[in-house]
Amino acid sequence: MTAKQKQNKEIIITGFGGQGIIMAGRILGRSAALGDRKESVFTQSYGPESRGGACSAQVVISEEPILYPYVRHPDILICMSQAGYEKFIVQMTNETILLIDQDLVRPTLNKCDSFSIPATRMAEELGRKMMANIIMLGFCTAVTKVVSLNAALDSVASSVPRGTEETNIGAFKKGFDYGLAILKGRDKKAVGRTGAV
Amino acid sequence: MLCNWGPHTAFQILQDKGAEIPPEVKMIRIPCTGRISKSLLFKAFEMGADGVALVGCEPGACRYGSGTAAARENTQDMREILGLLGLGKERLRLATFLPDDSEPLLQFLKDFCSDIQSLGKSPLALGKATKPEAESRELLSDIISSHDVYACQDCGKCSSTCPLALSGKDFSPRALAGSIIAGDLDSSYVKEDIWACLTCGLCYDRCPSGINFPEFIRDARQFFKKAGVDGREAHGGFFQSLMRAMSSPKLKTERWTWLPDNIKLDHKSKVLFFGGCAPFFDIFFRHHLSVQTSNIIVDSLRLLNFFDIKPALLKDERCCGHDLLWSGDQENFLRLARFNVDLIHSLGIEEVVTSCPECYRTLKHDYINYGLELKFKVTHIYDLLEKEIDKGAVSFKKIDKRLTFQDPCRLSRLEQKADLPRMLIKRLKGDRFQEMQDSGAAAICCGNSAWTGCDSFSKALQVKRLRQAHATGSDLLITACPKCQIHLKCAMEDPFLGDELSMEMMDLTSLLAKTICWE
Numbered sequence: 001m002t003a004k005q006k007q008n009k010e011i012i013i014t015g016f017g018g019q020g021i022i023m024a025g026r027i028l029g030r031s032a033a034l035g036d037r038k039e040s041v042f043t044q045s046y047g048p049e050s051r052g053g054a055c056s057a058q059v060v061i062s063e064e065p066i067l068y069p070y071v072r073h074p075d076i077l078i079c080m081s082q083a084g085y086e087k088f089i090v091q092m093t094n095e096t097i098l099l100i101d102q103d104l105v106r107p108t109l110n111k112c113d114s115f116s117i118p119a120t121r122m123a124e125e126l127g128r129k130m131m132a133n134i135i136m137l138g139f140c141t142a143v144t145k146v147v148s149l150n151a152a153l154d155s156v157a158s159s160v161p162r163g164t165e166e167t168n169i170g171a172f173k174k175g176f177d178y179g180l181a182i183l184k185g186r187d188k189k190a191v192g193r194t195g196a197v
Numbered sequence: 198m199l200c201n202w203g204p205h206t207a208f209q210i211l212q213d214k215g216a217e218i219p220p221e222v223k224m225i226r227i228p229c230t231g232r233i234s235k236s237l238l239f240k241a242f243e244m245g246a247d248g249v250a251l252v253g254c255e256p257g258a259c260r261y262g263s264g265t266a267a268a269r270e271n272t273q274d275m276r277e278i279l280g281l282l283g284l285g286k287e288r289l290r291l292a293t294f295l296p297d298d299s300e301p302l303l304q305f306l307k308d309f310c311s312d313i314q315s316l317g318k319s320p321l322a323l324g325k326a327t328k329p330e331a332e333s334r335e336l337l338s339d340i341i342s343s344h345d346v347y348a349c350q351d352c353g354k355c356s357s358t359c360p361l362a363l364s365g366k367d368f369s370p371r372a373l374a375g376s377i378i379a380g381d382l383d384s385s386y387v388k389e390d391i392w393a394c395l396t397c398g399l400c401y402d403r404c405p406s407g408i409n410f411p412e413f414i415r416d417a418r419q420f421f422k423k424a425g426v427d428g429r430e431a432h433g434g435f436f437q438s439l440m441r442a443m444s445s446p447k448l449k450t451e452r453w454t455w456l457p458d459n460i461k462l463d464h465k466s467k468v469l470f471f472g473g474c475a476p477f478f479d480i481f482f483r484h485h486l487s488v489q490t491s492n493i494i495v496d497s498l499r500l501l502n503f504f505d506i507k508p509a510l511l512k513d514e515r516c517c518g519h520d521l522l523w524s525g526d527q528e529n530f531l532r533l534a535r536f537n538v539d540l541i542h543s544l545g546i547e548e549v550v551t552s553c554p555e556c557y558r559t560l561k562h563d564y565i566n567y568g569l570e571l572k573f574k575v576t577h578i579y580d581l582l583e584k585e586i587d588k589g590a591v592s593f594k595k596i597d598k599r600l601t602f603q604d605p606c607r608l609s610r611l612e613q614k615a616d617l618p619r620m621l622i623k624r625l626k627g628d629r630f631q632e633m634q635d636s637g638a639a640a641i642c643c644g645n646s647a648w649t650g651c652d653s654f655s656k657a658l659q660v661k662r663l664r665q666a667h668a669t670g671s672d673l674l675i676t677a678c679p680k681c682q683i684h685l686k687c688a689m690e691d692p693f694l695g696d697e698l699s700m701e702m703m704d705l706t707s708l709l710a711k712t713i714c715w716e
Contacts, residue, residue: 117589174588181590184505185715195594196496196503196710 007063009146010071012091013136014056014084015104020133021080025057027137027159028147032061035151041069054083061146076144078136079105080119099140101132115143117178126171134160134168135175142179149176198225198233198241200264203254206296216303219310229253230291231264235481236433238275238289242321243438248288248313252302255293265293270484277480282442283450283513285316320447323529337377337420344413346374348406355400355410360641361393364661366654368393370400370410377417382424391421392429393650396523397642398610411611418525428524431651432481437524439477443515444532450513452476455491460498463507469546469573470498470508471560473553474516475679486686490679496710497552497578503713504585508550511540519555522563523647534564542572552578552706554608554678561612577608578706579617579677586624586713593626594712598673598701600627601666603685604640605678613638618677618705625708631669633662641665643681644688659688663698674702 011028015021022044029042038061045056058071077092078099079085085105092098094112102116117139123132134156141152153169160168188194199205205226211218223246227233230253241249251272259265272291280286290309294302341347355370356362362369373390381387396411404410422428430437443450455476475490482488501508518533537560541549551557554577561575585591602622609615615637622630635641644659645651663685666674676682682702689698 122589178589181588182716185590188715194714196499196713 008066009061009075010073011059011061011076011078011146012056012071012074012088013059013078013080014054014088015080015101015133016083017053017055019080020130021055022057023159024078024133024137025059027134027152027155028140029059029061030159031147031151031155032059035154036148038063039066041066043069054081054087056084056088076140076146078140080132080136082106097144099136099143101136115139115179115182117175117182119175122174122178123171126167126174128167128171131168131171134171135178138172138175138177139179140175141172142176143183198227198230198249198251200230200253201226201228202260203258203296204252204294204298204302207294207299207302210299211303214299216299218303219306221310222306229259229261229264230268231259231261231266233268233271234433234435235271235275235278236435236438238271239278239435239438239442242279242284242288242319243323243442245319245321247319248290248309248316250306250309251289251291252305253291253293255295258293258295274480274483278439278477281450281452281454281476281480282439283448283452284319284321284442287312287316288319320449321442321445322447323441323445336423337382337417340413340416340420341378344409344416345406346378346408346413348408349374349378350406351375352405354403354405358399358403360397360399360658360661361395361654364654364657366393366652368654370394374408374410374413382421388421388426389429391417391426393652393654395606395642395644395650395655396646397606399639399642402610402638415523415525418523419527422525428649429652430524431645431648434648435481436474436477436520436648437526440474440516440518440521440533441526441529444529444536446536448515450515452514453510453512456498457495460495461502461507462498462510464509466507466509467545467547468506468508469541469544469549470501470510471517471549471551471553471556472510472514473551473556473679475553478679478683482683486683486690488679488682488686490682490704492707493552493679493704496704496707497550499710500578500582500706500713501550503710504582506581509544509546511537511544513540517553517556517559519559519563520647522559524649527567531567534559534567534569538564538569538571546573549573549575550578550581551575554605554612555680558607558611577614577617579614579621582709583617583620586621590716592714592716593624593709594714596625596627596673596708596712598627599669599671600625600630600673600675601633601669601671602630602636602675602705603633603643603662603666603677603681604637605676605681606640606642606646608677609640610638615640618675621705621709622675625712627673631671633665633669635665643676643678643684645680645684656688656691659685660691660694660698663688663700666700667698672701673708674700675705675708676702677705679704 013021013025029040032038032040040061043058060066073093076097080101096112098114100116101119103118119135120132123129156172157165230251256265276286292305376387394414398411400410472494479491518530522530557577641662644655
């Protein structure tokens, strides 16, 4: 891998139309560009699937100007539906980090490092299923650190409908904390301390 | 303290011979060393002794058979308690002599005195014993009006819910309140019942006028205590003595020496774990109930470590004062409170975490209610755990038990946090969880509070409670307060009921610590 490629982070977010996939991509791109002062490009798929089937958002984040806006091999693949997962499975490499909603996606092959979160269920517990995308964003920020926490928080607050900032920030933090807890759990497992006793 | 039989004969021989018995020895003749309970042993220290020697007959020479064996257990337990308390084990010793052993007895007394001299004066210095003051009716009427007891409508809901009344005791909260208002303070009924109340708070929960009966009783006890009406303190008043002793300024307790090595602590942490008196309870009840309430402290610390929280401990932690406050000794309660608060402030602590519902209630509310200013927040460990577990990525191993839960009155009723332990219990993977007939804010007391008023009626109510637990078909009773464990365990040992009441008990923190794991 060349130095230039390393600086690029290519992200695909996929799910059903209506889950807020495009919104999540937009927020992610804005966080990188406005908060972290990096370059970012955001494209959304306009295929027939976006009329009610699988839809996807693609984000490229880089330290340098981005010359090609599409994602061929994602560094991070976020899947919130089984159809989306199956569509993008071919583009995954073994260095991709896969993030899934564990209640909506059942991974069929074990190609790369993956993290799962019950984002939709958590959103339901918070009272608004629509916020699953924000929870997923928080999770992604904690696990991959592709954008900084403050940049993401600012971007969430300025992108969601007015009046819902507080609940969305709450949802983001929920996902973020879950991500941190997952990482902590992995560290503990690595040193063989899974329990308290 | 010298047994009347063997060693007293030896002592008399020394006196007859005009032997040089060290002048600081104050001999008290007792019928048998086995009759000197732990509370009596401790009373000697409370009254100012620098050292106590319990001198009895050699094993096998005890006139009553088992006296020496009982003395041995009591002395061993008391020595450990003195160790934890920071007074030093060496200040208490048991020795046995035959009637002819006058010379060895003399040698023992000389050695003991010189050992005690090298240890120095006892650090126990108690506030002057409150002398019976002239009854100040004004104080009492202040107490009555500050709790607005006059608002009693005499509806009787309190009496019909009071667990003591329901177990057959001739006790009624409204009648007691009425008698006190009427000034009928000398009646044996009032003097008795003021100490019988469990202060469990069920009557307050039901009272349509919202009279805080438990707090009224608590404050009225201050008055009766001052008026010289003694509380019916359980266990010979040992725990009140112990807690009063902890209010001595010069005392340096050593209550953490027993902690396992693998607990991670950080003395610079801004989070402090307040343990409570469980280690003392365990030693005191070792030969009777063999409860292990210190596990609650260990398991709480393990759970904090599990979430990468390394708390500080108060090296010189003293009792929070709950039991003194609720048994009418406000003066020593305040002394304890000031020591603890000053110590916590001196460490720059921002948050105090505790697993004991009584410590929680006392630190969080009563310190402030009695005029202390706190620069830290007080958190019950369940709140902290619920928050951490809720972040996710944590799961629980299966428990092959059917669970039920005994509410602690201080947390579930007085703090109205009955939901909190249940949120945690629901996360556990037991076979199932079944509430008892009376649960949550309506739960029945474990049968005692502040070590006062234990009697056959409070025993009957414990039996009723344990029967409720069995009626759920559960085989593991979860508790959330060290005292619930102690009192329910005591009830399970009812000799007339045999094994009928016995049931496995475990504190919620222990159950969480044993089964929690990272996903």
